[in-house]
Amino acid sequence: MKGERWLWVLTVLSLLLMLGAVFMALVQAPPAANVRTETERYTQRIIYFHVPSAWVGFLAFFVTMVASVGYLVRRERAWDVVALSSVEVGVAFTTAVLVTGSIWAKTAWNTWWTWDPRLTTSAITWVIYLAYLMLRGAVEDPEQEARFASVYGIVGFTSVPITFMAIRWWRTIHPVLFDTSGAGLSPNMLSAFLFCLGAFTVLYGTLLWHRVRLEFLADEVRALRRQLNL
Amino acid sequence: MRPLRQLGAIVWKDISAELRTKEMFSSMFVFVFLAIVVFNFAFELRVDNVRQVAPGILWVAFSFAGVLGLNRSFILEKDRGCLEGLLLSPLDRSLVYFAKVLSNLLFMLVVEALALPIFTALFNLPLLRLDLGLVVLLGTLGFAGVGTLFSAMVVNTRAREVLLPVLLFPIVTPVLIASVKLTGGLLDGESLSAMGHWLRLLGAFDAIFLAVSYMTFDYVVEE
Amino acid sequence: MIEARGIVKAFGDHVVLRGLDLTVAEGEFLALVGPNGAGKTTLMRILATLSRPTRGQARIAGLDLRTQGQEVRRRIGLVSHQPLLYGDLSAEENLRFYARLYGLRDADQRIHALLEQVGLGARRTSLVRTFSRGMQQRLAIARAILHDPPVLLLDEPDTGLDPHAAERLQALLDELATRGRTVLMTTHQLERGLRMASRIAVLAGGRIAFEAATGALSPQALRRQYDEAILEAGAR
Numbered sequence: 001m002k003g004e005r006w007l008w009v010l011t012v013l014s015l016l017l018m019l020g021a022v023f024m025a026l027v028q029a030p031p032a033a034n035v036r037t038e039t040e041r042y043t044q045r046i047i048y049f050h051v052p053s054a055w056v057g058f059l060a061f062f063v064t065m066v067a068s069v070g071y072l073v074r075r076e077r078a079w080d081v082v083a084l085s086s087v088e089v090g091v092a093f094t095t096a097v098l099v100t101g102s103i104w105a106k107t108a109w110n111t112w113w114t115w116d117p118r119l120t121t122s123a124i125t126w127v128i129y130l131a132y133l134m135l136r137g138a139v140e141d142p143e144q145e146a147r148f149a150s151v152y153g154i155v156g157f158t159s160v161p162i163t164f165m166a167i168r169w170w171r172t173i174h175p176v177l178f179d180t181s182g183a184g185l186s187p188n189m190l191s192a193f194l195f196c197l198g199a200f201t202v203l204y205g206t207l208l209w210h211r212v213r214l215e216f217l218a219d220e221v222r223a224l225r226r227q228l229n230l
Numbered sequence: 231m232r233p234l235r236q237l238g239a240i241v242w243k244d245i246s247a248e249l250r251t252k253e254m255f256s257s258m259f260v261f262v263f264l265a266i267v268v269f270n271f272a273f274e275l276r277v278d279n280v281r282q283v284a285p286g287i288l289w290v291a292f293s294f295a296g297v298l299g300l301n302r303s304f305i306l307e308k309d310r311g312c313l314e315g316l317l318l319s320p321l322d323r324s325l326v327y328f329a330k331v332l333s334n335l336l337f338m339l340v341v342e343a344l345a346l347p348i349f350t351a352l353f354n355l356p357l358l359r360l361d362l363g364l365v366v367l368l369g370t371l372g373f374a375g376v377g378t379l380f381s382a383m384v385v386n387t388r389a390r391e392v393l394l395p396v397l398l399f400p401i402v403t404p405v406l407i408a409s410v411k412l413t414g415g416l417l418d419g420e421s422l423s424a425m426g427h428w429l430r431l432l433g434a435f436d437a438i439f440l441a442v443s444y445m446t447f448d449y450v451v452e453e
Numbered sequence: 454m455i456e457a458r459g460i461v462k463a464f465g466d467h468v469v470l471r472g473l474d475l476t477v478a479e480g481e482f483l484a485l486v487g488p489n490g491a492g493k494t495t496l497m498r499i500l501a502t503l504s505r506p507t508r509g510q511a512r513i514a515g516l517d518l519r520t521q522g523q524e525v526r527r528r529i530g531l532v533s534h535q536p537l538l539y540g541d542l543s544a545e546e547n548l549r550f551y552a553r554l555y556g557l558r559d560a561d562q563r564i565h566a567l568l569e570q571v572g573l574g575a576r577r578t579s580l581v582r583t584f585s586r587g588m589q590q591r592l593a594i595a596r597a598i599l600h601d602p603p604v605l606l607l608d609e610p611d612t613g614l615d616p617h618a619a620e621r622l623q624a625l626l627d628e629l630a631t632r633g634r635t636v637l638m639t640t641h642q643l644e645r646g647l648r649m650a651s652r653i654a655v656l657a658g659g660r661i662a663f664e665a666a667t668g669a670l671s672p673q674a675l676r677r678q679y680d681e682a683i684l685e686a687g688a689r
Binding site for chain 2: 072124125127128131134135138139140143144147148150151152154155156158159162163165166167169170
């Protein structure tokens with residue numbers, strides 16, 4: 001694959017940015033004002049990782065949808081590789097969303113799970129893309145696999161906004177336990193937040209590129225295997 | 231109109247074949263009945279107010295029976311290569327999609343229509359009403375719309391019984407939520423117009439996903 | 454009548470057809486022979502519009518397969534390994550269903566006549582599920598010519614039949630199906646191909662390796678060409 005040097009540059013860059021993000025989130029950003037306990041003041045900082053992870057998950061699945069449409073139209077392997085890679089990276093980040101959300105919920109409201117619309121939608125989205133990976137594994141013919149996955153990628157992403165709306169309406173009739181909107185962010189917090197958002201996005205790009213490269217290498221191995229009749 | 235006639239031919243063929251064996255229909259119906267009975271025992275022991283869990287039980291039962299029917303419908307087409315017979319004929323492939331949605335919808339509605347009186351009797355709830363019928367129709371349509379697309383994919387895999395629910399349920403979550411909400415509301419005495427937003431959500435889901443499925447079905451059955 | 458140019462079909466990394474060219478003139482009967490996995494069925498599926506080629510174009514009756522698929526389907530009939538029939542419906546019901554799909558009006562008479570001709574008149578109300586494979590394939594022929602297509606595609610229709618049933622099927626094809634039509638048939642059996650067709654072609658290495666009229670070709674000569682073509686394809 002071309003541009004490998006740039007990949008390593010990007011990798012180092014995202015490592016530095018993530019270190020910076022950790023610094024911004026844990027040290028630089030001012031503590032939250034409207035929280036009651038010491039614990040909560042610390043755990044509120046999870047927002048700098050939780051929300052960017054959610055954003056990256058959403059971005060990843062959007063990229064998958066675009067790549068899926070691209071594959072169905074152009075039928076080139078590259079589109080399918082990007083779709084698959086983006087799902088894998090997206091699932092990883094969405095897992096992070098669910099885990100960080102649980103941790104926050106436990107410390108703030110003493111419950112591991114909350115039916116907050118955003119968290120619930122993330123959970124359902126997580127399942128959708130796990131199902132995507134299951135579907136890919138279950139189809140034998142590689143061309144069929146790519147086609148089916150593309151269709152599911154499109155349908156899956158389309159369902160996310162509607163699911164979010166449905167869950168939000170559903171929730172308003174349930175007793176409201178809390179509100180994870182994290183309240184307003186003061187300007188200093190905002191800069192830390194935006195930095196983390198940027199760092200996470202760069203990290204997504206790096207991971208995506210690595211995964212895509214890996215898949216192309218795997219393709220080469222498969223082709224070589226076939227030539228040598230192994 | 232020719233396409234309408236072709237669509238009718240496919241739906242009629244599905245109905246005739248099913249009337250002969252009644253396999254799909256009977257397994258779906260027995261399943262719904264069993265599900266209702268099992269849930270009745272599972273919840274009744276802890277909950278006094280049946281009215282609260284009834285909508286959920288109803289829709290879970292319908293969903294799982296629906297998955298059975300959806301799978302079976304395409305398995306029958308795979309047998310002896312019949313799906314290819316359909317694809318070989320001079321019709322728009324998307325017509326095959328709509329015909330299959332219609333057949334699946336009809337089968338599910340028949341099963342649901344038979345299940346509702348039983349449900350009414352077992353739980354002593356007023357379920358036989360027109361506005362509930364509308365909710366059931368819209369909910370089932372959304373389910374069948376996406377389900378038909380996915381079952382066409384899944385029939386090509388080995389793990390089809392497991393894979394279809396795994397693919398389908400997260401996507402049709404809005405349908406389940408809206409249908410349960412509407413059913414519950416109707417049982418609580420609210421009118422359909424008061425819950426207009428849920429009805430509109432259901433309608434929007436049906437319209438959007440029928441459209442998306444219609445557009446992508448061709449990519450699923452081509453090779 | 455059938456024209457294929459530069460057909461490439463790849464399944465992932467596995468390339469089955471590598472730039473295949475084929476022409477079948479109107480009224481001609483072309484037999485296509487080749488080893489297992491050569492791509493005979495793949496080619497048939499592409500010509501029947503059931504499969505899309507990775508590259509290349511094909512036309513049937515002057516109509517492009519990719520853009521005028523529906524019109525093409527009206528003009529072709531396919532008999533393949535699978536009968537494409539509904540087991541839970543009777544022979545009659547199956548044909549009536551297909552008649553409606555093809556937009557044939559008042560087809561009952563034609564259906565009855567066809568059922569008699571393929572020797573299934575007595576079993577017309579029996580469910581296809583109860584038919585032997587030979588009977589199913591005979592019904593499949595009826596299905597394929599129901600709408601009187603000018604082009605007939607036969608993909609090893611004698612697969613899974615005992616010699617007697619295969620002979621019967623071949624006789625049926627000879628007298629009923631192939632007259633006056635353009636026919637492309639794939640088969641394993643060189644002799645049968647030589648006997649039934651006016652031209653014969655060998656598919657090996659993803660391309661047409663050899664092609665000739667059957668009139669002057671002896672079975673031994675064909676056999677030689679066949680073996681050579683396969684050797685060459687294997688070496689590449």
